[in-house]
Amino acid sequence: MAIPEEVIAEVRARTDLVALVGAHTALRRQGRRFVGRCPFHEERTPSFSVNAEAGLYYCFGCHASGDAISFVRATEGCDFVEAVRRLAAKAGVALPDDRDEQGSRGPARAALLDALTRAVAFYHQRLLEGPDAGPARAYLRSRGYDGAVVRRYQLGWAPDEFDALARALRVPDEVFVGAGLGFVNRRGRQQDGLRGRVVFPILDPSGQPIALGGRVLPGAPGPKYKNSPEGPLYKKRRTLYGLSWAKQAVVARGRVVVCEGYTDVIGCQLAGVEEAVATCGTALAEEHLRLLANFAKRIVLCFDADRAGQAGAARVYQWERTHQVDVAVAELPEGADPAELARADPEALRRAVDEARPLLRVQVDRVLGAFDLREPEGRAKAAEAALVVVAEHPDPLVQDQYLVAVADRCRLDPEQLRPLLARLPRGARTEGPRPGEALVPGGRDGRPGDGRPGTFGSQQEAPPGPRGPERSRRAPAGEARAGLEALRLAVHRPEAVGDRLDPCLFADPTQRQVLGALLAAEDLHEAIGLAEETDPAAAALLRRLAVEEPVAEVDDVVAQLVRVAVQRALRALEAEARRSPERAAELAQEANQVRSTLERLDEQPADREAVEGLVAWLAGRGEEDG
Structure with a gap:
């Protein structure tokens, strides 16, 4: 389905890119932008930047860049149209009717999310007001959950009726089943998946319901916990219960505490361990570690140490190495779980988390403790x-x-x-860095990204460009830096730069392409689209500039750009005089006049009339050369 450009623009405009990216990695404000660790490659030093106003991101380490649509495509593995659909559903943007295309793709994501949101509200209201929810309310009070806790975590009650939710929602079968709310029985009727259970909504990192978990009341028949089946919205190995509530504390404390159950998370958070999350009915997997590593580098396992390595202790150690995290174990009293300890002795729970030790140390101590060390x-x-x-x-x-x-x-x-x-057989060995090799991944050129390359007056060169002849025609580093700062101003402060920039001021061909796109477009996104059609390197540079803030004043930047461009042109003029002796006197006189005007740029502030005159001279020389 072709989505109109104006609809795509509205989806971009109404999408909070900081919240979208923040579901995958921790971001902190730095000036007008947000920075964090890149969700696309492993790194210790944050090199990923987001411009919230422009809706663009750029990584100075791996050079990943784009907008909300490209971010969803990269993180969720979908095509352009599907990415727009998913963002539109979250932003409340109506897309053109695509019912003809849905047959092969199943129900639209927006319909599934809406059904789950309504289901959470139904179950929550039933717990608060339903006469049949009395035993559930009594159970939650016995666990220390008052009304404020119930509302904060949106807890609910699933009536012990086979179709109470189905009758309340009245959604198509494919939506009811696709959202994981139940199934269609042999009689062709929708039947609820949860019955007679306390309901725990499972949210994605942004706070959107994607699944449900249900716990039976003590003494009731059936398995203790029951979760929604996996589907289009819910993947157990990519989901952590409580992350939407915990991520702010995780970032602030530099650690995340991983539990096993919903009540463990709630108990920990109520006891002051607000950075607690839990796996959803599955062992800790590498996908979990990959997600958590973007928020904190210390992972504390708050459950039995023997269970800490359900996936294999050697695999946990390998995850530490691959994702550059430290995995520790909070040792709880024998037989206690976090939820019980949080209620009985919250100080002991906080102490166990604070004093968590490396997994290997805990396992070694437990093995040694099983033997009588008094005898040889x-x-x-x-x-x-x-x-x-x-x-x-x-x-x-x-x-x-x-x-x-x-x-x-x-x-x-x-x-x-x-x-x-x-x-003895060794654990999962991998070849580590060779002597002298960097441990922190850097950019494609081997340099670690520092999050602020190419600033005006810095020592870093312009971004890597094509190899071969084109590379040799690039401007020297000083000229490239001046051009980059001028373009940053054109991106972030176009009203201040106005018409003071001319392509003749840029020796770097990619920078000229960027300026041309900015001059021809109505906004930054259109400029990126125009650049993409003619020079993908220019489009990439535009996305990078969008997350970099100018650090110099407009007059200073334009004067410096004009100065280096004039000096370059004077060298060409001198070379021309050497090649044409008959014009040497004429060209020398022209050069002297230009140098005299150039000296006026050293005044503070630089002579505006001199700047404009030199730009006109440069533009005229460009026309003659052309």
Whole structure:
């Protein structure tokens, strides 16, 4: 389906790009832009920038760039039209009727989201007011949940009726089933998926309901928890319960606490551990770690250490290395879960989280604690068992330090244990960085992104361009920097720059393309589209400039740009005089007049009339050369 340009523009305008990106990585304000770690590549130093006003993003590390539509395409793996549909649904923008196309694609995302939102409201109201929800309200009060907690977390009650929700929503079968709200039974009637359960809405990081979880009341038959099935909106391995509430605290404290259940998250957050989240009926997966690593680099597992490595301890260690995070374990009292401890002793819960230790250390201590270390036989067996755990770690340096610690605990010589460790199967080893190789990923040119390249007066060159002859025609670094700052002003303060910039001032061909697109377009998005048609490098540079703030005054920038352009033209004039002796005197006189005018640029402020005269001279020379 072809979506009109004006509709696409409205979707862009009504989409909060900071909120959209903020669901994938933590962003903080820096001047007029927002910065954070790039969601598209691993990094420790934030190099990802968002211009909220223009609705554009750019990464100085991997050079990913675009707008809200391209971000959705990259993160959700959909095509352009589907990305627009998803954003339109969130922004409340009506798209042209596409019912003819929906047969092969199933119900529209907007319809699924609307059904879930209405379902959450139905269940929540039933819990607050329904006579049949009395036992549920009593149960929640016994857990310490008052009305404020119920409302904050939008808790609900699913009546023990087979179609209470279906009758309330009255949506088509494909929407009811696609949203994970229930199924169509043998009689062809919609039947609710949750019955007689306390309902916990599962939200995406932006706060939009995408699934439901239900818990039976104590003593009731059936499995304790039941979640919505996976579908178009809900993927367990990509979802963390509570992240929409926790992400602000996660960023502030630099850590995230991972629990196992909905009540654990609520209990932790009520006890002051506001950075708590939970997996949704599945073990911790790498997709979870990948998402969390964009918000914090310390991951605290707040459940039994033996469960901490459900996916395999060696795999957790590898995730630490791949995603550059530190995984620790909060050790709770025997038999306690976070929800119970939060209610009985919130201070103990906070202390356990604050004192969380590395997963390997906890596992080694537990293994050693299972043996009688008073006897030689017990110490030998304990050392052997502990080395099996140590061998799972992929880093030889970490292994050796734990080997020494095991030897000390077991009163053995480390040299006796090293041959034993060497014979054990190793954990998920990967080739680490070679000596002298950077640990922090950088840009394609091997330099780590610092989040602010190319500023006026800095030492960094213009962005990498094509190799070969075109590369050799690029402007020297000083001229390129002046051109970049001028273009930043043209992007961010067009009213101040006005018509003071001319293509003749730019030696870099990509920068000239950028200026041409800006002069020809009505707005920044149109300029990017025009540049994309003629020079993708210019479009990429425009997206980058959109997230960089000008750092110099307009008069200073224009004067500097004119100065370097005139100096370049004077060198060409001198070369022309050498090639044409018969015109040497004439050209020398012209050069002297230009140098005299150029000196007026050194005044503070620079002579505006001199600037305009030199631009006119440069433009005239360009026409002669053409």
